[in-house]
Amino acid sequence: MQTLKEDVRLNILRAALTEFKSHDYADASMRRISAAAGITTGNIYRYFKNKEELFEALVKPVYEKLLEYLLDLKKELDRSYVNGNDGFKYFGMIEDTVVGLFDAYSAELTILMNRSTGSKYAGVKADMVKLVATILEDAFASGREHVDKLTPEQRQSARMLAGTVVEGVCLxxxxxxxxxxxxxxxNEFICLYHTGLMCGRPE
Structure with missing residues (x-):
């Protein structure tokens, strides 16, 4: 009986994965998920009390990994400010993070970055934009110690480019x-930005 229950739960998760890949969290339907899983809508609530709990069962593991990687990246970035390292190298770390997570959680990462509108994970993309903007500001200023000298226009450019980078990866x-x-x-996308920014960097 326990094995049967686990099979039903896995069927629900597989059906939910397909539903959330096609629809934003806010527009996803528990009725469609239950139909795809081959159970009644009422029965699905024996396994997940609501849509939020079902969504979290899918994306929480990849979210926790992403958070862990972002914290590690932030620590590396903070160390670079002290040691005077080149902020541009962190684009490669962002690339490694995205590709590594995709290898382990391809559908879940796609859902987290593209389909979480209306859920408590909706701010993940904005957090990525902030991190990339910080890296770009460091690159524009040739080091964190000079960031205070950036003009408002340069800061705005960093935010706009960061948004473009994150949206490009999401696409x-x-x-x-x-x-x-x-x-x-x-790889091509990150390299394109790295090369373009290096070319436009002041001597």
């Missing part, structure tokens, strides 16, 4: 499911 995740394709496109 790649949304449009492609093949791991090798995602790796190649993310």
């Amino acid at each position: 790649i995740l949304r449009e492609h499911e093949d791991g090798e394709t995602v790796k190649r496109l993310v």
Whole structure:
């Protein structure tokens, strides 16, 4: 009986994965999920008390990993301010984070970054933008010790470019499911920004 219950739970999670890949959290339907899982809508609530709990069961593991990677990246970035390292190298770490998470949680990462509107995870993308903007400000200023000298226009440019970088990665995740394709496109996209910014960097 316990094995049967676990099978039903896994069927629900598989059906939910498909539903949340196609619809934002706010628009996803428990009725469609239950139908795809082959159970009644009422029965689904024996396993998950509401849509929020079901969504969290899917995305919480990848969210916790992303949070862990972002905290590590922030620590590395803080150390670079002290040691005078080049902030541009952290684009490679962002790329490694995205590709590594995609390898382990391809559908879940796509849902987290593209389909979490209306859930408590809706701010994840904004957090990524803030981190990338911080890296860009450091790069523009040639070091954290000079960031205070950035003009409002330069800070705005950093925020705009950061938003473009994160949205570009999200688009790649949304449009492609093949791991090798995602790796190649993310690599090309990050390299494009790295090269362009280095070319425009003051001497």
